[in-house]
Amino acid sequence: MQATVASFSPESRIGTVLLDxxxxxxxxxxxxxxxxxxxxxxxxxxxxxxRDGVVVALNLATLPLDGPR
Structure with missing residues (x-):
């Protein structure tokens, strides 16, 4: 699935994405x-x-998606 970054805090490394x-x-x-x-x-x-309404893995859309399944 793809999304667009809505917000990101480099200090805390948390953020939000917007689905289409x-x-x-x-x-x-x-x-x-x-x-x-x-x-x-x-x-x-x-x-x-x-998973359960929370993003558990992300990467740039052009790169492979690793992380928890």
Whole structure:
């Protein structure tokens, strides 16, 4: 599934993404840390994996998606 970064805090490494239907989902530091990324910017497209309404893995849409399944 893909989404767009809505917000990201580099200090806490948490943020939110917007699904294409407008729904906003949070992601925590573990999902960001597992991506191997150093920074996200608002508007970036990301591939995400969701469990119980929370993003558990994410990466840039053009890169492989690793992390918890």
């Amino acid at each position: 239907d407008g729904a906003e989902l949070p992601f925590g530091a573990p999902a960001f840390d597992a991506s191997g990324l150093r920074l996200l910017r608002s508007g970036q497209r990301v591939a995400i994996r969701v």
